[in-house]
Amino acid sequence: MVSQSPDTRITTEAPVRAPSTVPVDDTVLPFEVETLDLRGRLARLGPALDDVLAKHDYPAPVGKLLGEAIVLATLLGSALKFDGRFILQTQTDGPVSFLIVDFQAPDRLRAYARYDASRLTDGQDSGALLGKGHLAMTVDQGPDMSRYQGLVALDGGSLEEAAHEYFLRSEQIPTRVRLAVGEEWRGGDGDGPKHRWRAGGMLLQFLPKAPERARQADLHPGDAPDGAVTHRIMEDDAWVEGQSLIGTVEDIELIDPDLSGERLLYRLFHERGVRVFAPLPLRARCSCSRDAVSSMLRSFAASDRADMVKDGKVEVTCEFCSSVYRFTPHEAGVE
Numbered sequence: 001m002v003s004q005s006p007d008t009r010i011t012t013e014a015p016v017r018a019p020s021t022v023p024v025d026d027t028v029l030p031f032e033v034e035t036l037d038l039r040g041r042l043a044r045l046g047p048a049l050d051d052v053l054a055k056h057d058y059p060a061p062v063g064k065l066l067g068e069a070i071v072l073a074t075l076l077g078s079a080l081k082f083d084g085r086f087i088l089q090t091q092t093d094g095p096v097s098f099l100i101v102d103f104q105a106p107d108r109l110r111a112y113a114r115y116d117a118s119r120l121t122d123g124q125d126s127g128a129l130l131g132k133g134h135l136a137m138t139v140d141q142g143p144d145m146s147r148y149q150g151l152v153a154l155d156g157g158s159l160e161e162a163a164h165e166y167f168l169r170s171e172q173i174p175t176r177v178r179l180a181v182g183e184e185w186r187g188g189d190g191d192g193p194k195h196r197w198r199a200g201g202m203l204l205q206f207l208p209k210a211p212e213r214a215r216q217a218d219l220h221p222g223d224a225p226d227g228a229v230t231h232r233i234m235e236d237d238a239w240v241e242g243q244s245l246i247g248t249v250e251d252i253e254l255i256d257p258d259l260s261g262e263r264l265l266y267r268l269f270h271e272r273g274v275r276v277f278a279p280l281p282l283r284a285r286c287s288c289s290r291d292a293v294s295s296m297l298r299s300f301a302a303s304d305r306a307d308m309v310k311d312g313k314v315e316v317t318c319e320f321c322s323s324v325y326r327f328t329p330h331e332a333g334v335e
């Protein structure tokens, strides 16, 4: 583990007064359950997710997996201060060998996956698609701040499980995450219903004022000798309740286009009182540009630039958004 704890706590904002029943897509709703010392965020993604996935025409299982990674990165990245950047990447030996989600605070996200279509079979879950390897989460809070990276081994488990491992090892804040991605077929005029991706996710953290209450039960005893009595930590009742509540959230509730985030939070936490803060909007937007690609080309060695000339031009495709940039050999700095 090469990490220092990024602060994923939510900054205080003005609470929303009138609970809305209208679902708002492409937003993150921060919330607080003060009586249980719980803080969290609920992400609902519609058009922004569809935009990212549709640029690549991924097979459905790959789209779903990348969607889960996008929701996870959104839940984590949306806690960053302005100018912060959160990057989630996996490198594994499964059919989806690489995926990356780049979240730039406050609201921009982009992502892509590399996969081997010949290794996709029916019924592969996200663990089988990823296979073995690792998940890296990098937090960059701007030029004046240090950059840190947390690494988690992937061994056939889901991204949710990997996220829990990450929080246990590097953040040491008791955290649970739920992720769901679905395909929706709706409307359409004449040529049948239209396909759209939707996703939702929830992150819940236990942040008591007294730090000793946050000790977690499932820390491995480490290198204690065999037969040693391991000290069993009882989890705090408030956190036991928080985990049990988030455990009841169904995938369909996270992605239901007719259920607002506020309604879902109320449904879960109303007995304890939940306070919902102003929603943070999200959008799918790539940060590539002709200027950036051009200066990247100029940073290459002259011989490498010359090798890139095909049919009298240099063509560069952005892997995130599939934009194609074309340069004449002269523009690309080839003599």
Ligand SMILES: [Zn+2]
Pocket: 286, 287, 288, 318, 319, 320, 321, 322, 323
């Ligand atoms: Zn791009």
